[in-house]
Amino acid sequence: MVVGFSGGSILSHITTLPLVKLIQKLFVDGCDFRFSLTSSMVSDYDLLRHTPVIYVIRDQEGVKTMSIGLHSTPYHAWGVVWRWCGTERCARPRDIRSSQTGSNNTIRIRQECIRCGWRSASLTTDNLSWVQRWDKAHPNVFTWRHPPSPGELMSFVTSTPKVERQGIPRVVVAEQSEEMEVDSD
Numbered sequence: 001m002v003v004g005f006s007g008g009s010i011l012s013h014i015t016t017l018p019l020v021k022l023i024q025k026l027f028v029d030g031c032d033f034r035f036s037l038t039s040s041m042v043s044d045y046d047l048l049r050h051t052p053v054i055y056v057i058r059d060q061e062g063v064k065t066m067s068i069g070l071h072s073t074p075y076h077a078w079g080v081v082w083r084w085c086g087t088e089r090c091a092r093p094r095d096i097r098s099s100q101t102g103s104n105n106t107i108r109i110r111q112e113c114i115r116c117g118w119r120s121a122s123l124t125t126d127n128l129s130w131v132q133r134w135d136k137a138h139p140n141v142f143t144w145r146h147p148p149s150p151g152e153l154m155s156f157v158t159s160t161p162k163v164e165r166q167g168i169p170r171v172v173v174a175e176q177s178e179e180m181e182v183d184s185d
Ligand SMILES: [Zn+2]
Pocket: 085, 086, 087, 090, 091, 113, 114, 115, 116, 117, 118
């Protein structure tokens, strides 16, 4: 198993202790990777607030790279860094705000782009098969295949009916195929 951190700036005083714990669980105590991760990284909310955790494992399906993220609104609904709204080439990082309704087990998220005013439908993780809760004991920790595909990151856009989208439609100018002829006589 390989473990890494995908946050922009990593502070070693936050990452060292959970890493040491993980190594101890795996190699000294001989626990399996899931239990080892749960008792080191997953239960360390200071770490997860600081950076998502990336781990690579080999199982029956082959080698998989996975992310672990802590749910927090408005920027990290289900731990994921969202970056697209319903308008092409609009949202920049931090333009997508997620608001939450519902409690731990059925968190509903609606997204809004502060740049163009686009609003998404309200979704739960049942609408997103690619994001899973880590376990019942850590209802705010989620895991998914890393990196998420563009289609997965567009989940809120593609799950929102077009009539609800408030983005400004792009104007497409058709190319003129006929040439103007000018009489010189
Ligand atoms: Zn937008």
